[in-house]
Amino acid sequence: MKIVQIGGAGHAFYAYNAIKSHAFDFAALSCGSHGIEAEGTNATLADLQRRGFSPKLYSDWREMIDSEKPDIVIVNPWFNDIADCAIYALDRNINVFCEKPLAHDLEKLTELEAAIANSRGKLAGMLETRYEPTFTAAKKLIGEGMIGEIRLMDSRKSYKLGKRPDFYKSRDTYCGIIPWVAIHAIDWMMWLSGKRYTSVTAAHSSRANFGNGTMDITSAALYTMTDNVIATVTADMLRPSKATTHGDDRVRVVGTEGILEITDGALTLLSDNSGGKVVVPNEPARDIFEDFLNVIDGGESDLTAESAIEATRWALKARDYADKANLEVNV
Amino acid sequence: MKIVQIGGAGHAFYAYNAIKSHAFDFAALSCGSHGIEAEGTNATLADLQRRGFSPKLYSDWREMIDSEKPDIVIVNPWFNDIADCAIYALDRNINVFCEKPLAHDLEKLTELEAAIANSRGKLAGMLETRYEPTFTAAKKLIGEGMIGEIRLMDSRKSYKLGKRPDFYKSRDTYCGIIPWVAIHAIDWMMWLSGKRYTSVTAAHSSRANFGNGTMDITSAALYTMTDNVIATVTADMLRPSKATTHGDDRVRVVGTEGILEITDGALTLLSDNSGGKVVVPNEPARDIFEDFLNVIDGGESDLTAESAIEATRWALKARDYADKANLEVNV
Numbered sequence: 001m002k003i004v005q006i007g008g009a010g011h012a013f014y015a016y017n018a019i020k021s022h023a024f025d026f027a028a029l030s031c032g033s034h035g036i037e038a039e040g041t042n043a044t045l046a047d048l049q050r051r052g053f054s055p056k057l058y059s060d061w062r063e064m065i066d067s068e069k070p071d072i073v074i075v076n077p078w079f080n081d082i083a084d085c086a087i088y089a090l091d092r093n094i095n096v097f098c099e100k101p102l103a104h105d106l107e108k109l110t111e112l113e114a115a116i117a118n119s120r121g122k123l124a125g126m127l128e129t130r131y132e133p134t135f136t137a138a139k140k141l142i143g144e145g146m147i148g149e150i151r152l153m154d155s156r157k158s159y160k161l162g163k164r165p166d167f168y169k170s171r172d173t174y175c176g177i178i179p180w181v182a183i184h185a186i187d188w189m190m191w192l193s194g195k196r197y198t199s200v201t202a203a204h205s206s207r208a209n210f211g212n213g214t215m216d217i218t219s220a221a222l223y224t225m226t227d228n229v230i231a232t233v234t235a236d237m238l239r240p241s242k243a244t245t246h247g248d249d250r251v252r253v254v255g256t257e258g259i260l261e262i263t264d265g266a267l268t269l270l271s272d273n274s275g276g277k278v279v280v281p282n283e284p285a286r287d288i289f290e291d292f293l294n295v296i297d298g299g300e301s302d303l304t305a306e307s308a309i310e311a312t313r314w315a316l317k318a319r320d321y322a323d324k325a326n327l328e329v330n331v
Numbered sequence: 332m333k334i335v336q337i338g339g340a341g342h343a344f345y346a347y348n349a350i351k352s353h354a355f356d357f358a359a360l361s362c363g364s365h366g367i368e369a370e371g372t373n374a375t376l377a378d379l380q381r382r383g384f385s386p387k388l389y390s391d392w393r394e395m396i397d398s399e400k401p402d403i404v405i406v407n408p409w410f411n412d413i414a415d416c417a418i419y420a421l422d423r424n425i426n427v428f429c430e431k432p433l434a435h436d437l438e439k440l441t442e443l444e445a446a447i448a449n450s451r452g453k454l455a456g457m458l459e460t461r462y463e464p465t466f467t468a469a470k471k472l473i474g475e476g477m478i479g480e481i482r483l484m485d486s487r488k489s490y491k492l493g494k495r496p497d498f499y500k501s502r503d504t505y506c507g508i509i510p511w512v513a514i515h516a517i518d519w520m521m522w523l524s525g526k527r528y529t530s531v532t533a534a535h536s537s538r539a540n541f542g543n544g545t546m547d548i549t550s551a552a553l554y555t556m557t558d559n560v561i562a563t564v565t566a567d568m569l570r571p572s573k574a575t576t577h578g579d580d581r582v583r584v585v586g587t588e589g590i591l592e593i594t595d596g597a598l599t600l601l602s603d604n605s606g607g608k609v610v611v612p613n614e615p616a617r618d619i620f621e622d623f624l625n626v627i628d629g630g631e632s633d634l635t636a637e638s639a640i641e642a643t644r645w646a647l648k649a650r651d652y653a654d655k656a657n658l659e660v661n662v
Contacts, residue, residue, distance in 0.1 A: 149539055152549040154487070154565050158585070199656065201532035205559040208480055208587050218483040218585070220561045222553040224656070228536040232551045232563055234485050238585050242607045254489070254549070254569050256539050276573045325530065325555070 001025070001293075004070040006061045006085050007032040007077030008044030009165070010099035011126045015074055016051055018289040028068050030058035032077025032085065034167075039078065065089060072097055072296075078167045079175045080104040083112045090119035095296050097289065100125045100187075101179040101312040106320070109312055116305050124292040125308025127187040129249060131291070133282030134267045138253065138260055139192055141280060146269060148257025150193045150229055155185035157235040158248040161210060161217070169213025177204055177216045178322065179315040182235035185251065186221070186318075187311035189233070191302060192253060195225035196310070202318035203325060209237075221318040332356070332624075335401040337392045337416050338363040338408030339375030340496070341430035342457045346405050347382055349620040359399050361389035363408025363416065365498075370409065396420060403428055403627075409498045410506045411435040414443045421450035426627050428620065431456045431518075432510040432643040437651070440643055447636050455623040456639025458518040460580060462622070464613030465598045469584065469591055470523055472611060477600060479588030481524045481560055486516035487581040488566040491574065492541060492548070500544025508535055508547045509653065510646040513566035516582065517552070517649075518642035520564070522633060523584060526556035527641070533649035534656060540568075552649040 001024040005012050009032070019026055029048060031041040036059050045057055058064035065073060065088060073089040075082055075098045083103035086096045090112075102125060103109035116123055129135055142150070159181060167173035174180070190197065204219035206212075217238060223231040239248055252261045258271025260280070270277040291303045332355040336343050340363070350357055360379060362372040367390050376388055389395035396404060396419060404420040406413055406429045414434035417427045421443075433456060434440035447454055460466055473481070490512060498504035505511070521528065535550035537543075548569060554562040570579055583592045589602025591611070601608040622634045 151536065151539055151569060152551070152565060152567050154485075154551070154563075156485070156583075158590075201553055203553060203555050203561045205482065205561060207559045208482055210587075218561055220483070220485070220553050220563045222532055222534060222551050222563070224534050228538045228657075230534045230536060230549055230551045230565070232485075232553070232565060234483060234561070234563060236483050236585055238482060238587065238590065240589055240601055240603045240607075242603045243601055244607065252487075254567055256541075256569065258571055259489070259569065270571055270574055272571045272573045276571075276575065326559075 001072060002027050002068065002070045003072050003074065004028040004064055004068050005055065005074040005076060006030050007039060008041060009078050010076045011128065012074045012076040014126055014128055015097055015289040018287055018293065026053040026055050027070060028058055028064050029055040030061040030064040032061060032081045034078060035059065061085060062088060065092065065094065070094060075099055078173050079180060080173055083108040086123060087112055087115040090115040090121045090123065093120040095121045096123045097292055098123055098125055100127055100183050100308065101175055101315055102308055103312060104175045106313065106316050109309065109316065113309055122296050123305040123308070124295060124303045125311065127184060127308060127311060128288045129184045129188050130191055131286040131288045133285050134262045134265060135188060136283035136286060137267050137280050138262060140283060141260060141269060142192055142253065146258055147253060147255030147260055147271065150253055150255045152229065152254040153189045153193065153231040154252050155189060155233040156248060156250040157181045157185055157233065158239045159237045160239045160241055160243065160246050161237040164212060164215070168215045171214050174215060176319045177219045177235050177237065178202060178221060178319040182219055182221060182233045183311055183315040185233040186315050187307065188251060189231045190310060191307065193225065193229060195227060195229045197223050197225055197314045199224045200314055200318045200321060202322040204319070204322040219322065223314065332403060333358050333399065333401045334403050334405065335359040335395055335399050336386065336405040336407060337361050338370060339372060340409050341407045342459065343405045343407040345457055345459055346428055346620040349618055349624065351383065357384040357386050358401060359389055359395050360386040361392040361395040363392060363412045365409060366390070392416060393419060396423065396425065401425060406430055409504050410511060411504055414439040417454060418443055418446040421446040421452045421454065424451040426452045427454045428623055429454055429456055429639070431458055431514050431639065432506055432646055433639055434643060435506045437644065437647050440640065440647065444640055453627050454636040454639065455626060455634045456642065458515060458639060458642060459619045460515045460519050461522055462617040462619045464616050465593045465596060466519060467614035467617060468598050468611050469593060471614060472591060472600060473523055473584065477589055478584060478586030478591055478602065481584055481586045483560065483585040484520045484524065484562040485583050486520060486564040487579060488512045488516055488564065489570045489579040490568045491570045491572055491577050492568040495543060495546070499546045502545050505546060507650045508550045508566050508568065509533060509552060509650040513550060513552060513564045514642055514646040516564040517646050518638065519582060520562045521641060522638065524556065524560060526558060526560045528554050528556055528645045530555045531645055531649045531652060533653040535650065535653040550653065554645065
């Protein structure tokens with residue numbers, strides 16, 4: 001397999017272990033549409049070299065794709081450029097390992113959906129949390145019927161702010177906290193429950209964002225799903241720097257026969273059948289890029305383009321609702 | 332002080348310790364508007380007698396108030412009758428220790444507000460969680476500026492279903508899970524933050540409610556507050572019966588300088604100033620009815636009629652939104 005990468009803004013590293021272990025050809029790296037200097041692409045190159053890869057550097061990602069004719073493009077530029085890169089590759093029947101959100105607005109998402117439908121290339125979103133040991137164990141437990149019928153879910157994403165690159169400071173280059181952060185929970189609640197979203201309302205705020213322009217730093221979204229399941233997610237970047245982990249990912253899934261909760265890297269089940277609250281052993285971690293290779297091979301997987309599209313759609317709908325609601329309150 | 336009580340459906344017992352310790356005259360008990368038999372008022376009487384009180388039993392609460400001319404009425408009937416009882420007492424300048432929600436719809440709440448404004452009697456809502464050791468400690472910590480400016484809050488109320496009285500099964504007699512259960516969190520988030528609500532959206536569901544008629548069993552509400560604070564609450568009655576406590580009350584308050592969380596009866600603070608996550612010692616528990624006696628005496632307190640009105644208003648707005656949204660989805 002021949003691999004190339006566009007940009008260094010996101011989670012391209014999810015692919016690296018598998019590329020390494022398969023000894024694939026990591027042929028090239030380019031910046032996105034904002035240039036090598038603005039995007040710090042030389043630092044990305046240095047990081048890849050430290051990892052033992054020797055990609056050729058391009059300043060034009062279209063030229064890279066056309067020259068290299070790779071099997072897989074890792075799409076990892078500034079977030080608002082993601083869809084254009086993915087569409088260009090898909091139009092050439094190249095597989096795309098794609099940062100989320102897949103698109104920065106609903107119009108662009110529709111374009112991308114058409115490109116996916118018309119391509120022989122496969123697309124997977126970098127919605128990686130599903131592959132963590134706790135989430136894998138939760139999915140298994142739900143599949144075994146251990147909590148009965150799912151009725152309510154609530155999720156948390158809380159990140160350290162740290163020093164964010166400048167492109168986070170403007171909506172022209174940053175999609176917002178719901179499509180960038182909350183989207184993980186939007187994806188995992190859909191995946192864990194097997195339900196689809198039917199409506200959303202949301203709020204977000206950029207107040208007290210430590211000088212980061214228009215970047216929103218807090219948010220919440222409230223979803224209804226098929227079968228009247230209710231789901232909420234809060235996302236913020238106010239996790240204190242002295243916290244022991246960068247992120248605080250949590251989910252609680254309430255069923256008719258029990259409640260499961262993932263907190264601090266542990267899964268617990270509270271049910272009458274389990275005799276109260278018990279810690280559930282983690283499943284082995286899985287590798288998302290290995291699963292994408294499996295998808296490219298035509299294997300069965302939940303890592304579908306459709307699920308990444310749906311997570312993106314309902315993240316964007318939430319953000320758009322929050323934008324509009326803010327405007328109304330400010331009038 | 333001469334005390335009487337209407338009904339036995341709620342949390343009248345919040346008053347009993349203080350009544351006992353002051354050796355007040357617990358003069359009378361009546362059913363609400365549905366009769367002694369339907370409301371099981373003889374069982375309530377027996378409970379009061381076990382506690383050492385000897386109230387006279389009335390079958391008509393208006394007659395009880397007119398005959399006994401008490402100083403305080405504990406208003407504790409089926410929830411949809413609360414406002415009528417409170418208004419009747421206030422119109423006679425009698426103090427009211429009032430179950431929540433103060434009213435079962437916004438129209439009735441407006442009537443009650445007028446009655447409060449025109450009465451020399453005081454009213455307090457039975458929003459008791461504020462008086463718990465963890466919540467008292469959280470309020471103190473926030474007041475000391477330990478988490479900076481509050482930006483985001485999320486709360487949980489999860490109860491065991493158990494066997495609910497029949498009046499929970501119809502909206503004619505049961506106000507809904509948001510005004511009955513989530514209202515505690517609606518109150519405590521307003522109280523902890525000192526902010527006011529500015530908008531709400533919500534969802535609730537009666538699906539899979541174990542044969543309890545139209546009773547909703549899951550819910551979530553998403554609020555915006557003054558200064559763009561975002562607040563959410565989920566409430567459900569799906570807590571397994573083998574859980575160690577009846578309820579699972581949680582709140583997380585995210586500020587610019589730290590995050591506090593109340594979980595399982597403990598308060599933790601996570602901040603850089605505290606060097607990471609630390610357990611905060613609880614404050615002594617306080618007695619809500621003692622505080623109401625203080626209010627009647629003209630003392631300073633956060634236990635205002637206005638705060639109970641606001642908690643009720645925003646609970647009812649959430650429920651009404653959820654009703655309307657359900658209708659739209661079902662069309």
